[in-house]
Amino acid sequence: MLSVRETGNWTDRHTDRRIFGNFIELGFGRQIDGLWSEMLFNRAFRRVPEYTYKTWEWLGLDQEHYNDKAPFWHSGYEQIDWETVGNPKVSHSLGTYTYKGTTSLLLENTQEGCECGIRQQGIHLKAGREYRFRLFTGYQGRLSQAGLNGFGTAIQSAEEKRMEIRLGRNRKEIILTTIPRLYEWSFTAEADEIAEISLVFSFQGTLILAFSSLMPIDALSGWRKDAVELLRQTAPSVVRYPGGCFTSFYHWESSIGDRDRREPQESYYWGGIEENDCGLDEFMELAHLVGFEPQICFNMMTSEPFKAKQMVEYLNAPADVGMGEYRALNGHPEPYRVRLFEMDNEPDRKWSAEQYAEQCVLFARKMREADPEIEFMMAAYCFDPGLLRRMLEIAGQDVQYVIYRQGDPDFVRKILPILREYNQTHGTDVRLVDTEWLPPMSTPEPYEDPEMAMEFSWYGQIRNDVKNNFSSRQVGWNYALNGAHRLLDYISYGGEFALANFNNMCNTWGQNVVECTKDSAFLSCMGQVFRFFGKKFEPCVAELCETGDRNVFAVRTRTQSGKNQLYVVNHLSRPVSLTLPEGDWNAAEGLSAPHRISQEKEHQREVREIAVPCEDGIAELPGLSVVCFSEG
Numbered sequence: 069m070l071s072v073r074e075t076g077n078w079t080d081r082h083t084d085r086r087i088f089g090n091f092i093e094l095g096f097g098r099q100i101d102g103l104w105s106e107m108l109f110n111r112a113f114r115r116v117p118e119y120t121y122k123t124w125e126w127l128g129l130d131q132e133h134y135n136d137k138a139p140f141w142h143s144g145y146e147q148i149d150w151e152t153v154g155n156p157k158v159s160h161s162l163g164t165y166t167y168k169g170t171t172s173l174l175l176e177n178t179q180e181g182c183e184c185g186i187r188q189q190g191i192h193l194k195a196g197r198e199y200r201f202r203l204f205t206g207y208q209g210r211l212s213q214a215g216l217n218g219f220g221t222a223i224q225s226a227e228e229k230r231m232e233i234r235l236g237r238n239r240k241e242i243i244l245t246t247i248p249r250l251y252e253w254s255f256t257a258e259a260d261e262i263a264e265i266s267l268v269f270s271f272q273g274t275l276i277l278a279f280s281s282l283m284p285i286d287a288l289s290g291w292r293k294d295a296v297e298l299l300r301q302t303a304p305s306v307v308r309y310p311g312g313c314f315t316s317f318y319h320w321e322s323s324i325g326d327r328d329r330r331e332p333q334e335s336y337y338w339g340g341i342e343e344n345d346c347g348l349d350e351f352m353e354l355a356h357l358v359g360f361e362p363q364i365c366f367n368m369m370t371s372e373p374f375k376a377k378q379m380v381e382y383l384n385a386p387a388d389v390g391m392g393e394y395r396a397l398n399g400h401p402e403p404y405r406v407r408l409f410e411m412d413n414e415p416d417r418k419w420s421a422e423q424y425a426e427q428c429v430l431f432a433r434k435m436r437e438a439d440p441e442i443e444f445m446m447a448a449y450c451f452d453p454g455l456l457r458r459m460l461e462i463a464g465q466d467v468q469y470v471i472y473r474q475g476d477p478d479f480v481r482k483i484l485p486i487l488r489e490y491n492q493t494h495g496t497d498v499r500l501v502d503t504e505w506l507p508p509m510s511t512p513e514p515y516e517d518p519e520m521a522m523e524f525s526w527y528g529q530i531r532n533d534v535k536n537n538f539s540s541r542q543v544g545w546n547y548a549l550n551g552a553h554r555l556l557d558y559i560s561y562g563g564e565f566a567l568a569n570f571n572n573m574c575n576t577w578g579q580n581v582v583e584c585t586k587d588s589a590f591l592s593c594m595g596q597v598f599r600f601f602g603k604k605f606e607p608c609v610a611e612l613c614e615t616g617d618r619n620v621f622a623v624r625t626r627t628q629s630g631k632n633q634l635y636v637v638n639h640l641s642r643p644v645s646l647t648l649p650e651g652d653w654n655a656a657e658g659l660s661a662p663h664r665i666s667q668e669k670e671h672q673r674e675v676r677e678i679a680v681p682c683e684d685g686i687a688e689l690p691g692l693s694v695v696c697f698s699e700g
Contacts, residue, residue, distance in 0.1 A: 075611060079561070080563075092574070100574075103292055107586075122337060128538065157178065165206075175277065185266060192263075202250060204277075205249075206245055228245060310351070315366065320382070323346075349398060364383070411431065445469040456483070470499070473503075484561070500566065510524060512639050545666040609626050610626075620689070659693065660692055
């Protein structure tokens with residue numbers, strides 16, 4: 069029998085809910101695509117860049133193995149691009165007929181009466197659900213001679229042409245002119261089906277396709293209703309956006325205004341295309357819908373301080389000041405009052421530690437001209453911890469947080485004394501944060517599948533070893549238990565550790581809290597852990613306890629409202645008899661699953677809620693569980 073022994077080493081400063089943060093990155097892992105309600109891939113008809121080698125290297129899989137045999141796979145990972153119908157000549161406009169960004173798709177039919185066009189497969193419709201399809205289209209009139217594709221004066225014609233939209237069992241004919249315009253069509257699906265959408269015509273001439281959209285009408289400001297409801301359950305306290313690596317090439321001003329006019333963006337690190345439908349205003353609407361605090365990771369490496377200042381104005385200035393007026397014109401007169409700003413991502417790609425710290429000063433001081441109350445996070449994780457004192461000497465008066473991506477106790481307890489020393493000397497309150505964290509991937513006991521290694525190593529190469537890559541770990545219950553343990557670590561550090569963003573919110577090969585298929589949304593194993601803490605946690609001081617077995621981890625807390633709680637994680641597959649500290653402990657509530665490799669799937673749930681009785685101060689803790697006892 070094990071005993072929970074108190075150490076008496078309580079934290080001085082309360083840990084608050086900011087440690088239960090999350091992370092969304094654009095252009096990576098189907099995160100936004102999963103949460104957003106747009107049902108068409110490549111709705112602006114662009115040439116889609118190939119995914120880069122780095123993407124496949126990160127996954128450890130090549131494109132051939134990126135399919136339904138992978139442990140993370142569901143329909144939300146499918147990206148089925150447009151393909152031609154018939155034999156049209158395909159080109160993209162330059163200059164003329166450009167509506168969403170800088171190009172439109174041109175399909176030329178050279179033979180009257182021969183049907184051609186484009187189609188896309190994999191459109192999941194639900195019986196009885198209402199949808200809205202939108203298409204900006206027309207046909208090309210004659211152009212005066214200019215010598216360049218698209219340039220020249222259009223010679224308009226009153227002649228009308230016809231095209232047909234086919235979507236599963238639904239049909240819609242529209243009348244085109246040489247002046248392209250927006251067509252809208254609402255319909256109710258007759259049946260559950262995985263449909264194909266086709267845009268076809270048979271007249272001789274050139275069809276112009278600027279952009280399209282297909283969304284369910286019940287979407288919440290563009291966000292999926294089912295995803296929003298689940299995110300509310302996971303209760304993220306703060307969410308980092310828009311990257312990640314995407315940040316360093318992200319120019320915020322391209323993400324605002326009419327979505328149907330924004331230029332789609334290539335993801336330079338990862339490849340693929342980002343439709344650019346979810347910009348700052350859409351992210352702030354998600355913050356409102358779910359109830360989290362926004363954290364903006366902003367571009368320093370390919371931007372400049374003045375543009376960053378304008379971003380702060382857009383977010384926080386009154387409607388009659390600077391870029392605040394632009395925000396009001398975009399339909400948001402009230403300031404968003406964003407406080408947290410993260411100073412780019414992995415800046416060692418461009419700067420040394422000292423150079424980066426100097427840039428932090430330049431950006432922070434310029435941005436505070438727009439709002440003196442904003443707070444900054446400096447990325448120290450790229451550089452040797454021995455350089456932290458020098459970085460603080462340069463930028464410590466201008467930043468409120470230092471970021472490291474190592475949350476384990478040994479590392480954190482090396483960094484906190486450096487921050488304490490600096491704060492005591494300079495009268496500051498610089499605190500530690502981890503803005504992109506993953507749980508450890510090791511296991512104290514073998515997996516149920518003996519081919520899975522107990523210790524995980526990322527090889528940085530494509531091995532197509534499905535059982536020993538990131539995705540096989542991240543979808544499983546063992547990973548979620550390790551995540552619960554790390555959250556308890558963060559609680560045990562006290563308020564000197566101020567914030568953490570779990571990486572990440574949606575999809576991304578099992579590395580998430582919410583899985584979004586094309587048909588449904590459900591919580592992952594890690595999402596179940598966040599929902600559990602969301603119901604139990606209150607700001608608290610904490611005491612790290614001893615159990616006599618490193619595989620049974622316990623933290624005791626005292627909340628601001630006076631509750632005494634005891635959190636315990638049992639990493640062992642067998643039940644454990646546990647003697648609790650002296651006190652009037654109630655039965656515990658918690659989570660468990662039958663196997664380390666148990667995972668939540670679209671039509672299968674394995675994580676279960678449990679109740680653990682406590683009699684005479686002794687509890688029988690189930691194997692592979694996380695629980696919370698309360699006193700009194």
